[in-house]
Amino acid sequence: MEAVTQRFYTSNNATENESKPGGAVAEPEKISKAMKAYLERARKHDEFIQKETLEFNVGKRHLANMMGLNPETITQEDIDESIEYLFPSGLFDKRARPIMRTPSEVFPKHKAAEFDASGRPLHSMFYTTKPNFFQVLYDIVEATNLLKKKKLSSRNASMELGSPDEFNLTSSMWISKAELEQMLMEQLIDRDYNDFVAALERLVQYPGLNQVQDLLTKYSKRRMNQKLKQTIPPLEYNSDDRPFITIPNCMRKSARAEVTVLGKGSGKITINGQNILYFNDVQAREQVIFPLIFTGLSGSVDVVANVSGGGQSGQAGAIRWGISWALRSFVDPETVEKMRIAGLLKRDHRIRERKKPGQAGARKKFTWKKR
Known part of the structure; x- marks a missing residue:
């Protein structure tokens, strides 16, 4: 597109400067209205892309200085990791997360001219x-x-x-x-x-x-290799002929839990030998019982969980993940897919954001005083 635009610009300038044999200045080459409109759009588009590219390069250098990287050798992968680190987002859809990419990737391409200066189409179709x-x-x-x-x-x-x-x-x-x-x-x-x-x-x-x-x-x-369907373990049976599933190593932040879900139950929840009141926070209790309510098994299975480390939020998240994975063996594939869409089967990898040097905390800044 730029080559086409430049060609027409130079041809127009050259035509204006040419002289006729008799000393009279040659008339400029006639350009159709369609071509004039295209050249104007192309000029504005090129100026916009150049401006955005300049701002991107300046922002890239600032980002490299903030992260202690070399501005000359920083790659797009480094930029993505830095943006993810500086602006952590829990949004599920990746298109809604903050990004920093070259303008050529962000903005749609501009279609080149399809006709010459006289308005004659360049393409046979x-x-x-x-x-x-x-x-x-x-x-x-x-x-x-x-x-x-x-x-x-x-x-x-x-x-x-x-x-x-x-x-x-x-x-x-x-x-x-x-x-x-x-x-x-x-x-x-x-x-x-x-x-x-x-x-x-x-x-x-x-x-x-x-x-x-x-x-x-x-x-x-x-064709992308389709994710192998997660193997759902079959139900096991104890001495009382009760079906059960045990999910070890359930993680959330620094909490670690082992969750066992037993069928033919009454909805009893046992956490470290206590009932659901083990958690003082109401939100933590809701996190634990949400998978049971979502699948409609809140009154037909029992849950036994042993958890250690972390706080109440982390422990509740670890137990919730373990219950969700165990319930896969008790429900049909359609419900498993609904659980996956609802985010019950996805590990929550979020952790506490670290403190930044020169700041009071991860995001908190020191009070600025002019004097």
Whole structure:
């Protein structure tokens, strides 16, 4: 985009300075209204990106000085770790957490000019309103026709081109509609994306996919290894024929607990030999009983927990996590998924934020006095 903009700028300046043979100054090259509007948008966009990039570089140096890092060699990974350290956030959605990235990653790309100075379209498919998308379909069809011809010629020559699964389709998947829109910088409808996928599916039916490897790699991505389903331990039975599950090493801050959930119970909760009143804080009691209420088993199972270390908040969090993991063996998979979405099965790794040098505490500052 910048190259296109610069080309038009220089051409205009050069035209203004040119002179006719008779000494008269040549008239400037005529530029269409569409191109003038584009050049104005491109200029404003470039100025905005340059300003944001300058502020990002200044902020990066300040951040490096705060964290004791070298401003010249600080990486994006160092920046992410520093932001996470300075601005800890308990928000579940990562998109809501504070970030610091280059403007090119934060702000959407600006589409380059699609016509020349006279207003003539540069792309042969400009009037389709989605030239980049239809160019992709055209490339896929061309690749399909190529493989089709190769297949026919190999039959006549009794040659083998290979099997259709050379691309390893099982470990790959097509890019999503949002990713395709971001790549092409064009808005697509569901029908467009379905046509795109259908064209690729027709392409991979032919042998010899190694000849169009670049095209397939561009519009596919490696299938992420799905997280193995957490193995839910089966219920064990004691001498009284009561089902139970024991979860050892339940952690929260510096607290450590061992939780046992027994079936065929009445909702009795025992913590270090005491009942739920072991916790003086009402919020800590609510944390302990929340998994039981969420799964509807508050009156049908008994809980026995032994906890040590930490305060009431940490101990309650450790017991809550242990109860949640133990209840997986007592409920159906749908309830387990609901528990996962509610955050009951996720470890809480938050710890006390350390004191900072030059400050009264982790966030607290010393009182500033002018004199």
